Amino acid sequence: MKKLAIISVAAVTLLSSTLFSAETLKILTWKGYAPKALVEKFEKQTGIKVELTYSNNEEMISKLRATRGAGFDLAQPSQDRISSVQAKYKIYKALDYSKINSSQVITSMLEAVKKNTKVGNESFAVPFCYGTSGLIVNTKLAPNVKDYSDLLNPSYKGKISYRLKRPTLIAIAFSKGDDPFAKYGDVKAYKKLMDGVAKDLKKAKPYVKNYWANGDALLGMIRSGEVTVAMGWDNGGWKLHKENPDLDFIAPKSGALGWIDTFAIPSKAKNVEGAYKWINFILKPENAAYFTNDSGYGTASNGAIALLDAEKKADFQRSFSKADIDNIKWYPPVPAKLEKIEGKILDKIKSAR
Amino acid sequence: MPIFLWLFLLIVLPHIELFLMSLKYENDMGDMVWSLQNYGEFFAEEIYWLTFIRVALYSILVTFLTFVITFPIAFYITKIVSVKYKGFLIILLLMPFWVSELVRVYGWMILLRESGVINYFLQALGLIDKPIEMLYNDVSMIMGLVYTSMLFMVVPLISSLDGMDDSYIEAAHDLGASKIVIFFKIVIPYTAPGIVSGSIVVFMLTLGNYLTPNLMGGKNSLWFTEQIYNQFIASFNWNQGAAFGFLLLILSSFIIWLGLKLTKQNLTKALS
């Protein structure tokens, strides 16, 4: 009996110590956004334990919507997916920009994100990193690939892969010479445009090998030569280029799609102070440069560029000419109704024979 | 009584909110109103009910194939192999299920992909000169689904075959029955409860599977669960997703009920 009492007391103490003594920070993020070395450094500096959950835009929103903004202290949605979601479901807390060391952030990017995530008088996000979607190509086996339209090109039959997600719809729309972003405000016109895109994608369905769902799996298929033309993220293409110079990221003729991922604080976050600490920590030039050198994503940190590897700069310059940079299509905030339209269109494409 | 309370708390309660959600519809003014519109949508929009029918037919096919493949295995383990090896063989059957479905599916993908193991050997043996794509089609998807389901069929089959005394087979043989007649008139009817419970589990699991059709199936393999997922995750239309979820429950229950009626089987007997 005595023994049992001692054991239970010990157990309770042990449990409570892990529960209460260590401060934790729960981050809902993308794979690769919190490199292990930086997490360890942060934990050592602050004594806060970091817990990471990997996700993507859609799941991030759904998770926070299900808990009404609870369960996480920090989230990393793309800047275009914040305002409409926030207006409807109120899953984020307005940011106190005074707590952010804004001198560390590229000013133009911070202002743009503030503007794009504005709901009422408040803004909800700080930029963290950016990148583009474009084409990852095996230049030896598919030397003539120039634009998204090559994703529908019969001459690459069985060697094509893309995601069945909204960026693909947007990309094909651009390659048709249209501007989907300009039609964001006009639901009817947007639907008409997307119906046209769907028709093209259905027609080209025999040529696609598969709709990829996992970035690493896509890189594997390109590496092995099973896929020669794919839509993907720039850093993935550059990673492959390092292994095999025939593989590279190409900025498509009708424009790479530019995205900015941010920090936003869920409305029921428990460790708000910790969240600000993480934001300021990871945007420090040396940390941000480490992140970019590690992952290949562009950083929103002001002083980091000087600290980047030469190789990263070379990657960027090889893929983007001056004109390509000017031609990047940055995602504007997505209005609410569009996702429903796109969801149905994507289902229709997938079920088409 | 406590058991009913328990069941209510565990099973019914979590579904109530989902059910209420499925009855709400966002009208053109952007307000949420009570409506059956979400259910109507399923029947009005061809791709939804066609997908469901396709998935239901595939699930029936998978259930049947799983039965056809596992029955000889179960029969061999229970009636032919010596008791000494029986436990070992059952463990061998269970082994793949110690790892998660994801790992098993990736295992198959490594085997079947264009740069995969099978293609490598076929090429090395000179049987083919260009790799064949064996993944991303309905055949590979069905194979994956059957593989995933096998355990859930073989266990009830083994337990009901175990309960069947060999003398029934011998008696039927002695009374003049051929092997085929014994199989259809004695073994199948005797093991019917096991077949029914295995089939129900496999059918439901296949219908509700998400991972395997998504990873092994190709560009045409839209599964109904994926539509539910898309409603929840991609379209943020939880109301529609909830309605689809309930439709899946109701329609699959109906298919099982129909199957039981057609084969003159009894659910309580199968599950007892």
Add this chain to the structure above:
Amino acid sequence: MNQSLVIESLKKSFGDFKAVDGIDFYVEEGKFFSILGPSGCGKTTLLRMIAGFLEPSSGSIRICGDEMIGISPNKRPVNLVFQNLALFPMMDVGENIAFGLKRQNFSKKEIEEKVKNILEKVHLTGYERKNVSNLSGGQKQRVAIARSLVLEPSILLLDEPLGALDLKLREQMKIELKKLQNEFGTTFIYITHDQSEALVMSDKVAVMNNGKFEQIDTPKNLYANPKTSFVANFVGETNKFEAKLIDDAGVVKTKEGIDFRVNLIDKNIKKDCFVFIRPEAIVMMVEGNMEDMNYFDLSIKTILFDGSNTKVLATLNDTEHEIMVSLPQNRKFAHIKEGEVISAGVHISDCKCYE
């Protein structure tokens, strides 16, 4: 008379073990033939070879003149009633009985007719649609027999079908089985380890031991004139003595030191031998000096009252060796008490001596 079954030098080995070790016998048509033996004697192996579930290692099995080796069970004109009856639980009584008929492609009407007739014969008229699990033990028995007999086999094999029944029902079924066999006139081959079942029902009994037949005979002969010590010991109750031959003319001395004049069944006894005396062969309260009797004293130890089958446990002369003596149910012996010493005798011919 025609011979239903003829078996010649039949052998079956499992590895080194000889389950059936060279058996020859025949069964005449319409007879009730029993194979009696302890468990493990090979009788089930023999039965399964006749039914066709086992292939013999060598030898021949002929049924109604046709060689059966290589013919599968469903093609043989024999049917087997299993130890556990093996009534199909997913079918009702009628379907069980019709199962074999359907395999022979009788018309629906014929099948119905035959099922009805056979149920009548086994006194289960109108039981067609009953579930087999709702029948009593005896009813199940009769359904199992009907299921086989409806096919009109040349031989019906029965594998200890009464084993699972309780004593009273078993007694009843013994009589019923015998009656059924008489009625149908089918050859029955009945396997059992219970000597009373074999003796009561059979026309002939084969006693089997270690894969061989020790004796094939009528029940009466088997009991009265066992040919081997195994048969003497196994069939019916008996008192057994270890003894040594002290005079070739037929005198032995038992281990306890009592001299008996005996009936030498085995002629080539050297020295060691066994003497068997049935309990009912011992006559109590006799004195005298008749030439062909052994006389001795019995000290009564216990009276085992069992109605008409009451016995006395007693020791012989002043030895410790206990023997069993039947106590006839007449007044003459009513006064016998435990502890009494009475004189008794046994006829020399009833003291059977084997090697």
